Amino acid sequence: MQEIMCRDEMQTKKFANNLATILKRGDIIVLSGDLGSGKTKFVEGILTHYGMQNQISSPTFTIVNEYHNDLIDVYHFDLYRLGDIYEFENIGGEEYFEKGLCIFEWGELIEDILPNDYIKITIDRGEDENSRKLTIETYRIKI
Ligand SMILES: Nc1ncnc2c1ncn2[C@@H]1O[C@H](COP(=O)(O)OP(=O)(O)OP(=O)(O)O)[C@@H](O)[C@H]1O
Numbered sequence: 001m002q003e004i005m006c007r008d009e010m011q012t013k014k015f016a017n018n019l020a021t022i023l024k025r026g027d028i029i030v031l032s033g034d035l036g037s038g039k040t041k042f043v044e045g046i047l048t049h050y051g052m053q054n055q056i057s058s059p060t061f062t063i064v065n066e067y068h069n070d071l072i073d074v075y076h077f078d079l080y081r082l083g084d085i086y087e088f089e090n091i092g093g094e095e096y097f098e099k100g101l102c103i104f105e106w107g108e109l110i111e112d113i114l115p116n117d118y119i120k121i122t123i124d125r126g127e128d129e130n131s132r133k134l135t136i137e138t139y140r141i142k143i
Pocket residue numbers: 006007008009010012013033034035036037038039040041042105129130131132
């Protein structure tokens with residue numbers, strides 16, 4: 001587990017941008033944190049690494065937004081309105097795991113069915129309005 005303090009939005013995006021340099025197809029990121037904590041900003045940082053930041057929109061009315069270029073296919077989910085894990089399975093959610101880089105806002109909802117290997121990033125508010133604590137955990141084996 002690793003904790004990173006970000007004192008503003010730029011630092012959060014920069015961390016996400018750096019993380020993207022080691023991400024590849026098949027990787028899964030779970031983003032957990034309250035409304036307005038910065039999950040979508042984090043995704044923006046990742047997309048910037050691939051030059052896709054101009055296309056970003058929050059998947060408010062759809063569960064998933066897709067971004068494609070020659071480098072990678074990115075699937076950005078927002079599971080906030082998802083009723084339960086079965087709904088995710090019914091829309092064929094699991095088929096996305098291998099298709100590209102999958103990023104799940106409110107991803108803790110589907111943690112039980114994720115492959116063994118994923119990265120979880122929890123965003124907590126800090127003392128100032130613009131500070132956030134990122135807690136990074138990697139899950140490799142499920143017991
Ligand atoms: N250090 C920070 N990192 C990220 N965002 C920050 C930070 N400080 C302030 N903010 C602000 O917090 C807000 C985060 O919004 P964002 O849409 O990313 O949240 P979210 O977690 O995706 O919310 P939701 O659950 O509604 O999707 C933005 O307005 C952003 O400018």
